[in-house]
Every structure is written in C-alpha cells, then in structure tokens.
Amino acid sequence: MKRAVPWLLTFVAGALMINDFFVPHRTHAAITQELQQWGLIVVAFTYVLGMANVFDLHFKKIRRGSSEALYSIVLVGSMLGMAALGIFHDHQGEQSPFIWLYNTVYDPLSATMFALLAFFITSAAYRAFRARSTEAVLLLSAAILVMLGQVPVGAAIWGPDSFLGGFPGLKDWIMDVPNLAGKRAILMGAALGAISTGIRVILGLERAHLGGGK
Amino acid sequence: MTARRSWRERLEFIDRRWLFLILAFAIVLPLVVDLPLPLYVSPMVQDLYDAIEDLPDGSTVLISADYDPSGKPELEPFHLALIHQLAEKKIKMVMYSLWPAATPITEAVLAEAGLTTDYGYRKDVDYVLLGYKEGQQIAMRSIQKSLKGTFPVNRDGTPSNEIPLLQHYDTYTDFAMLINVSAGSPGVKEYVQNVQSITGVPMVAACTAVSGPDYVPYYKAGQLLGLAAGMKGAAEYEKLVGRPGLAMAGMSAQSASHMLLIAFIVFGNVMYFLARRSGGAR
Numbered sequence: 001m002k003r004a005v006p007w008l009l010t011f012v013a014g015a016l017m018i019n020d021f022f023v024p025h026r027t028h029a030a031i032t033q034e035l036q037q038w039g040l041i042v043v044a045f046t047y048v049l050g051m052a053n054v055f056d057l058h059f060k061k062i063r064r065g066s067s068e069a070l071y072s073i074v075l076v077g078s079m080l081g082m083a084a085l086g087i088f089h090d091h092q093g094e095q096s097p098f099i100w101l102y103n104t105v106y107d108p109l110s111a112t113m114f115a116l117l118a119f120f121i122t123s124a125a126y127r128a129f130r131a132r133s134t135e136a137v138l139l140l141s142a143a144i145l146v147m148l149g150q151v152p153v154g155a156a157i158w159g160p161d162s163f164l165g166g167f168p169g170l171k172d173w174i175m176d177v178p179n180l181a182g183k184r185a186i187l188m189g190a191a192l193g194a195i196s197t198g199i200r201v202i203l204g205l206e207r208a209h210l211g212g213g214k
Numbered sequence: 215m216t217a218r219r220s221w222r223e224r225l226e227f228i229d230r231r232w233l234f235l236i237l238a239f240a241i242v243l244p245l246v247v248d249l250p251l252p253l254y255v256s257p258m259v260q261d262l263y264d265a266i267e268d269l270p271d272g273s274t275v276l277i278s279a280d281y282d283p284s285g286k287p288e289l290e291p292f293h294l295a296l297i298h299q300l301a302e303k304k305i306k307m308v309m310y311s312l313w314p315a316a317t318p319i320t321e322a323v324l325a326e327a328g329l330t331t332d333y334g335y336r337k338d339v340d341y342v343l344l345g346y347k348e349g350q351q352i353a354m355r356s357i358q359k360s361l362k363g364t365f366p367v368n369r370d371g372t373p374s375n376e377i378p379l380l381q382h383y384d385t386y387t388d389f390a391m392l393i394n395v396s397a398g399s400p401g402v403k404e405y406v407q408n409v410q411s412i413t414g415v416p417m418v419a420a421c422t423a424v425s426g427p428d429y430v431p432y433y434k435a436g437q438l439l440g441l442a443a444g445m446k447g448a449a450e451y452e453k454l455v456g457r458p459g460l461a462m463a464g465m466s467a468q469s470a471s472h473m474l475l476i477a478f479i480v481f482g483n484v485m486y487f488l489a490r491r492s493g494g495a496r
C-alpha cells in the first residue's frame with residue numbers, strides 16, 4: 001500500500017500530462033491546468049522544506065560551537081533578515097531596505113563570485129591545458145580559434161573579409177559544424193534517455209524515487 | 215639545503231597570484247585606455263535584430279528575464295538594448311521572471327532605459343511587470359494554459375484581470391514574440407522544449423557565452439529566430455540597435471583577456487614540452 005498509492009498517483013499524473021500533448025479536449029485541458037496549479041503550490045512548499053533543512057543544519061553547527069558557527073550565524077541572520085524585510089516592508093523601489101540590501105550586498109557579492117572564475121580559468125590555462133595527446137591538440141586548437149574568433153581583436157588580426165572568413169569565419173564553422181553535430185547527438189541521446197526513464201517511472205518499473213527500498 | 219631551481223622550473227611553478235595580477239591588468243587597462251577594435255556582427259545576432267525589427271509597430275511581446283546578478287555583465291547590456299529597440303518601435307511588453315533574483319534587475323533596466331520617462335510608456339497599459347513565479351517548467355506550461363491564471367496579480371498586487379494590457383493576451387500564442395534573456399535553467403532550453411516546439415510561437419533569446427554552443431542547434435533548426443550569446447552577442451546587438459553600452463565598452467577588455475589566456479596556454483605548453491625533453495614532465 002505504501003508503494004502502490006504513490007505509484008498510482010505517479011501513473012495518473014504522468015499519463016495525464018503526457019496526454020495533454022495529444023488531447024485538445026477542454027475538460028482534459030482543465031484537469032491538467034489544475035494539476036499544474038497543484039504543482040506550483042507543491043514547489044512553493046519545497047521552499048519551506050528547504051528553509052527547515054537549512055535551519056536544522058546550521059542551528060546544529062551553532063549549538064556545537066564549531067569553527068564554522070560564525071558563518072552559520074551570518075547565513076541564518078541574513079536569511080531571516082531578508083525574508084523579514086521582504087515580507088513586512090515594501091520590496092520595490094530604490095528606497096526600500098530590501099532593494100538597498102539587494103543592490104549593495106547581494107548583487108556585488110554574487111557578481112564577485114562569478115568573476116572569480118576568470119582567475120581560476122587563467123590558472124588552469126597556464127597549468128592544466130596540456131597538449132598531451134592528438135585529441136588534446138585538436139581541443140586546444142579549436143579552443144584557441146574560437147577564443148580568437150569570439151573577440152574583436154581576432155577580427156582585427158584576420159578579418160571576416162579575408163580567406164576562409166578569417167578568425168570569425170573559422171569560429172563560425174567550428175560552432176556550426178563539429179559543435180552542432182556533437183550537441184545534436186548529445187541532445188537526442190539525452191532526450192531519448194529522459195523519455196525512457198519517464199516511461200519507466202510512470203509504469204512503475206523505476207521506483208527509486210519512492211524511496212525505502214532497493 | 216634545497217637545490218636551486220632552474221629558470222624553467224621557476225616559470226612552470228610560478229605563484230599563481232602573479233598570473234592573477236597580470237590578468238587583472240589585462241582586464242582593467244583596456245577599460246581605462248580606449249582601444250577601438252572592429253566589431254563583426256554574427257548572423258545569429260543579425261537575425262535576432264531583424265526578427266524584432268520585422269514585428270509590426272505597436273504589437274505586444276512577452277519577455278521572460280531569467281538571470282541574476284552573476285549573469286548581469288553578460289546579459290544586462292542586451293536587456294537594456296532590447297528595451298530600447300522595442301520601445302522605439304512602440305512595442306508593448308509583458309514581462310515576468312522564473313528566477314527569483316531577476317525582477318529587481320528588470321526594474322532597474324526599465325528605469326535606466328527611461329521606459330516611462332523618455333518613451334512615455336504607461337504601466338499596465340503599455341507594459342506590465344508580473345514579477346517572479348516559482349515552478350520552472352511547470353510555470354512555463356501553466357502560462358501556456360493561462361498567463362493570468364499563473365500570475366493572478368502583477369508585481370504591484372493589481373489583479374491581472376483588471377490590467378488593461380492583459381485583456382486580450384493570456385497564452386504564448388497571443389503574443390507576437392517570446393523573448394528569453396537567460397543565464398541558465400530554467401531558460402532557453404526549457405522554453406524551446408516546453409513552449410516553442412509545442413506552440414510554434416516566434417522566439418528569440420539571449421544567453422551567457424558558456425551556454426551559447428548548447429543553443430546553436432535550436433537556432434539552426436529555426437526554433438530560435440535569433441540568438442545573442444554572452445557579452446560579445448550583447449555588444450553586437452548594441453551596435454545594431456545603435457546604443458553603444460557596457461558590452462561594447464567591455465569588448466577590448468575581453469579581447470585582452472582572451473589574448474592573455476591564449477598566451478598562457480601556449481607558454482604553459484612550451485614549458486611542458488621543455489620539461490618533457492629534459493625528462494621532468496608528468
């Protein structure tokens with residue numbers, strides 16, 4: 001019973017959503033619309049679950065007084081503070097404390113974290129991108145051509161009006177032919193895999209998502 | 215006493231903070247010293263611009279802005295130029311986001327573009343900001359059934375049924391075009407798979423440079439009418455719109471950083487082969 005009911009729910013919901021692509025009937029559309037609304041509500045509840053999990057994890061760290069407790073205090077404090085400002089204050093306009101914190105704390109911190117990638121890539125370019133094999137040489141050559149074709153300095157060195165379209169032309173060819181072929185193969189393979197997994201879940205052949213067993 | 219390292223070993227195992235410092239200079243210097251470089255417009259961005267230009271003046275488009283501050287340097291310049299191109303054609307806009315941190319960015323972009331102050335757009339009449347909706351692909355599919363059902367109120371709390379602009383627009387196919395500005399998932403891939411391929415709504419997109427190669431198949435298949443990838447795509451689009459902005463200004467910095475990375479790759483490999491010849495390479 002513990003496994004049959006969840007499987008039945010999965011089957012009904014999954015079959016309805018698949019049929020939605022093929023059945024244009026108004027009643028069927030109304031049912032799937034209602035199911036999607038339930039889905040949106042369930043997703044919203046996962047935020048509550050996520051918050052409870054974060055609280056549980058970080059309160060444990062704070063209670064233990066571990067070396068990471070300070071970070072946990074900052075995390076929990078920030079989360080509660082932003083939530084309170086968003087709920088109890090106006091969250092629109094430059095004057096709102098919520099937007100002020102967003103603009104002055106969240107925005108620059110988030111951009112900084114992403115910008116650090118450039119430095120790690122630089123270090124990796126110097127130390128790790130080695131032409132150890134034929135495949136690595138091909139990969140490096142393609143990477144260098146795309147990098148040159150991607151920026152204006154590449155066009156300044158060997159322009160699009162030159163032989164083979166210059167660096168931009170070579171970049172476009174790499175993106176449009178070998179890259180496209182590889183990406184299409186990956187997309188189709190992933191789509192077929194997703195379809196087969198979906199069918200297995202709906203038919204109850206794949207039950208790992210129900211938990212509690214092998 | 216440790217053996218004295220050769221110059222090759224010292225270069226191979228150079229403290230990476232020197233590399234970081236050189237990169238910082240390579241990025242900052244071109245931002246300070248203006249380096250005029252030719253900007254080649256790729257067919258994908260030209261097609262994106264043309265697709266929007268071909269829209270009838272006064273039509274209405276749906277814009278899903280799905281990015282956060284980490285994607286701003288690449289996507290915000292495009293977003294800003296997009297608002298200018300649409301506003302110059304008097305195209306009405308219905309905007310929302312499936313990313314929680316995107317709505318404040320959209321508000322800032324609208325203010326910077328001067329949508330209400332310079333172009334005279336009226337809120338809820340010429341443009342609507344619906345705000346954020348959780349649910350990712352479920353939300354996308356739900357909008358296909360009913361935009362007003364998915365967003366019962368707009369960003370200000372006004373009921374969607376009372377918004378003048380939404381009186382005749384409720385699903386993707388009611389709009390002249392779907393425009394997605396996306397830094398990841400949910401974004402272009404999900405919109406093509408869940409919306410465009412089912413409804414056939416004309417769609418264009420802007421994405422981060424790292425996602426660009428993933429979405430080229432959709433452009434080549436005609437599912438995307440145009441695509442602007444990364445800061446380069448945004449710079450090309452700024453050039454076409456005639457609004458040089460942060461993306462065009464960043465092109466010389468990006469050029470310098472790419473050249474530096476190539477130099478590091480070549481130099482690192484020269485060190486590697488020298489070490490291999492002397493029997494020290496791993």
